[in-house]
Amino acid sequence: MERQWVSGTPALWRKGEEAPFCPGCHDGTIGRLMMDAVDELGLRDRTVCISGVTCAGFISIGLELDSVICVAHGRAPDVATGLKRALFYKPVVFTIQGDGDTIAIGAGSLVNAAMRAENITVCMINNTVYGTTGGQMAPTTLTGQVTTTSPGGRERTMGLPAHVPEMLSTLDGVAYAARGAVNTPANYQKTKKFFKQALTRQMEGAGLTFVEFLSACPPNWKLNPLESNKRIEEEMIPNYPLGEFKA
Amino acid sequence: MTQRMLAQGNVAIGWGAVAAGCRHFFGYPITPQNEVTEWFAKELPQREGIFLQGQCETGSINMVMGAAAAGVRVMTSTSSPGWALMQETISHMVNAELPCVIALVQRGGPGQGTTQHAQMDYLSATRGGGNGGYKNIVLAPASVQENHDFIQLAFHLADKYRNPVVMLSDGLLGQLMEPLELRTLDLDPLPPKDWAVIGMGAHGESRRRAVACNTGLIFVERHASYLDFIEALDKKFKEMETEVRYESYRTEDARLVLVAYGYCARVSQEAVDWARDEGLAVGLLRPMTVWPFPYQAVAAAADRGAAFLVVEDSLGQMVDDVRLGAAGKTPVHLLNMLSRHMKSASGMILPDTVFQRIKDTIDQEEKSGTAVG
Numbered sequence: 001m002e003r004q005w006v007s008g009t010p011a012l013w014r015k016g017e018e019a020p021f022c023p024g025c026h027d028g029t030i031g032r033l034m035m036d037a038v039d040e041l042g043l044r045d046r047t048v049c050i051s052g053v054t055c056a057g058f059i060s061i062g063l064e065l066d067s068v069i070c071v072a073h074g075r076a077p078d079v080a081t082g083l084k085r086a087l088f089y090k091p092v093v094f095t096i097q098g099d100g101d102t103i104a105i106g107a108g109s110l111v112n113a114a115m116r117a118e119n120i121t122v123c124m125i126n127n128t129v130y131g132t133t134g135g136q137m138a139p140t141t142l143t144g145q146v147t148t149t150s151p152g153g154r155e156r157t158m159g160l161p162a163h164v165p166e167m168l169s170t171l172d173g174v175a176y177a178a179r180g181a182v183n184t185p186a187n188y189q190k191t192k193k194f195f196k197q198a199l200t201r202q203m204e205g206a207g208l209t210f211v212e213f214l215s216a217c218p219p220n221w222k223l224n225p226l227e228s229n230k231r232i233e234e235e236m237i238p239n240y241p242l243g244e245f246k247a
Numbered sequence: 248m249t250q251r252m253l254a255q256g257n258v259a260i261g262w263g264a265v266a267a268g269c270r271h272f273f274g275y276p277i278t279p280q281n282e283v284t285e286w287f288a289k290e291l292p293q294r295e296g297i298f299l300q301g302q303c304e305t306g307s308i309n310m311v312m313g314a315a316a317a318g319v320r321v322m323t324s325t326s327s328p329g330w331a332l333m334q335e336t337i338s339h340m341v342n343a344e345l346p347c348v349i350a351l352v353q354r355g356g357p358g359q360g361t362t363q364h365a366q367m368d369y370l371s372a373t374r375g376g377g378n379g380g381y382k383n384i385v386l387a388p389a390s391v392q393e394n395h396d397f398i399q400l401a402f403h404l405a406d407k408y409r410n411p412v413v414m415l416s417d418g419l420l421g422q423l424m425e426p427l428e429l430r431t432l433d434l435d436p437l438p439p440k441d442w443a444v445i446g447m448g449a450h451g452e453s454r455r456r457a458v459a460c461n462t463g464l465i466f467v468e469r470h471a472s473y474l475d476f477i478e479a480l481d482k483k484f485k486e487m488e489t490e491v492r493y494e495s496y497r498t499e500d501a502r503l504v505l506v507a508y509g510y511c512a513r514v515s516q517e518a519v520d521w522a523r524d525e526g527l528a529v530g531l532l533r534p535m536t537v538w539p540f541p542y543q544a545v546a547a548a549a550d551r552g553a554a555f556l557v558v559e560d561s562l563g564q565m566v567d568d569v570r571l572g573a574a575g576k577t578p579v580h581l582l583n584m585l586s587r588h589m590k591s592a593s594g595m596i597l598p599d600t601v602f603q604r605i606k607d608t609i610d611q612e613e614k615s616g617t618a619v620g
Contacts, residue, residue: 045449046446046447048444064455066446066455068457068458070459071312071339072460078309082317085310086319088297091446
């Protein structure tokens with residue numbers, strides 16, 4: 001297979017703005033994927049990004065896109081709703097949220113935006129931990145996984161891993177729900193297609209579109225970047241299968 | 248041509264907002280403000296506006312934040328428990344310097360409290376109810392007409408300072424029906440919203456626009472450091488302090504000055520007239536902004552030797568501000584919700600009660616040797 005280059009500085013990254021990510025974190029790669037997708041669809045001029053309280057929100061620092069940055073924890077779908085409607089549905093609006101932001105504190109906002117068939121795209125970055133705060137348990141933490149707030153491993157009484165695109169695909173207001181990863185060039189390309197499809201369906205006014213991105217958090221996983229890629233392949237993808245759940 | 252109608256206080260909020268050019272409303276039903284939400288639901292679609300019922304007050308205020316970021320005039324309306332839910336995002340909007348208007352139609356608390364009138368959210372509204380010790384202007388109407396006019400002023404002040412503005416109404420004012428004159432206030436021109444997040448193609452600038460809540464980890468364009476940002480906010484809050492508005496009624500020679508806002512101001516004004524008929528030197532100071540509070544007006548009356556009687560339908564919240572203004576120079580008395588005419592949620596502070604308290608206070612002051620009355 002021909003080697004593909006997925007790092008580097010994309011055209012949409014703001015000049016002079018550094019990427020504030022830890023070594024081996026996939027959020028920068030996901031940011032590149034998003035920016036390339038927006039540019040490939042020719043949407044730079046009409047796209048607005050809303051980021052939540054999350055490491056993944058740091059992606060929005062560097063986006064050369066009109067943005068609302070770090071809104072209240074979990075509320076990006078509400079802010080996106082207000083902005084999209086205030087501009088009479090003209091812009092393409094997507095959120096960048098972590099797993100805790102999306103489906104712990106923000107579950108109500110997400111599910112209600114979905115029930116309203118809100119024409120926005122919600123992007124959830126799933127790294128199975130709370131990254132910014134130092135590796136606490138997330139709604140996506142795998143059963144048995146050790147975190148600083150599940151020191152003996154996550155048990156049933158602490159909750160079961162959240163499968164968000166699968167859940168959202170049962171709602172009438174959701175037009176598209178997919179899960180991708182960026183741990184290999186092939187997964188990167190497939191996930192970029194998912195994200196482009198989500199934006200395209202949004203422009204068609206089809207309803208809420210959703211993409212989950214599996215991401216790595218080497219410092220909090222206590223793994224190096226290569227081991228982290230391996231964990232995504234061997235532990236995360238079997239629990240969080242990739243693909244389109246509603247298209 | 249000026250249009251006149253008989254209107255309910257809650258409905259007057261809608262007419263006032265439309266006169267201010269507001270075409271965006273996000274809200275959630277809660278008694279006793281439901282007529283506000285229902286008015287916008289019916290009227291905004293007829294005016295090419297956007298009405299959306301959120302999933303909760305938290306959702307609504309965040310939708311307001313999104314619309315405010317897009318640069319439109321936007322408002323929400325709520326009552327006390329809903330107001331509590333909105334605090335987090337109001338704090339974020341102060342941080343992000345986004346303007347909006349929130350009509351707070353107060354009801355009794357704490358918790359679910361009652362669905363009927365009260366004035367128990369004064370401190371929460373005037374002290375920056377959310378985290379971080381911020382400031383927001385709070386307007387206090389006392390009539391249906393003022394519900395209409397103050398909403399226009401609220402939008403103006405919100406845009407002027409890029410900060411949320413609260414209109415502190417109450418369940419009684421909301422349900423009250425009075426003549427209303429639909430008029431558009433003549434307010435100073437405002438700078439364009441050249442910061443609004445509308446998509447790069449729409450504003451045509453080569454670099455993106457970003458509205459950001461500084462988190463301490465992220466500083467986006469506006470300020471070099473956290474303290475630079477806090478200093479800038481402080482400067483703005485001090486400018487906002489110049490927006491004091493109040494009304495003095497028969498206070499020139501008053502030895503006892505009543506201080507009241509909202510429905511209690513209406514009640515107190517009537518009691519002042521009765522007292523004056525009996526030759527008592529009594530007046531009313533009515534704050535129209537409760538933040539910034541008219542401390543100077545209180546201080547000036549205290550310097551003249553006037554004592555104060557605060558009338559408010561809570562256990563006593565604004566009384567703290569009057570004490571600050573009086574600075575211990577003269578006595579500050581309180582008539583609070585325990586003096587309602589009935590012990591139920593629908594009990595009210597009535598003019599008779601205030602009138603009697605005026606007479607009692609003057610007697611008491613005379614007996615204690617303070618020169619009052």
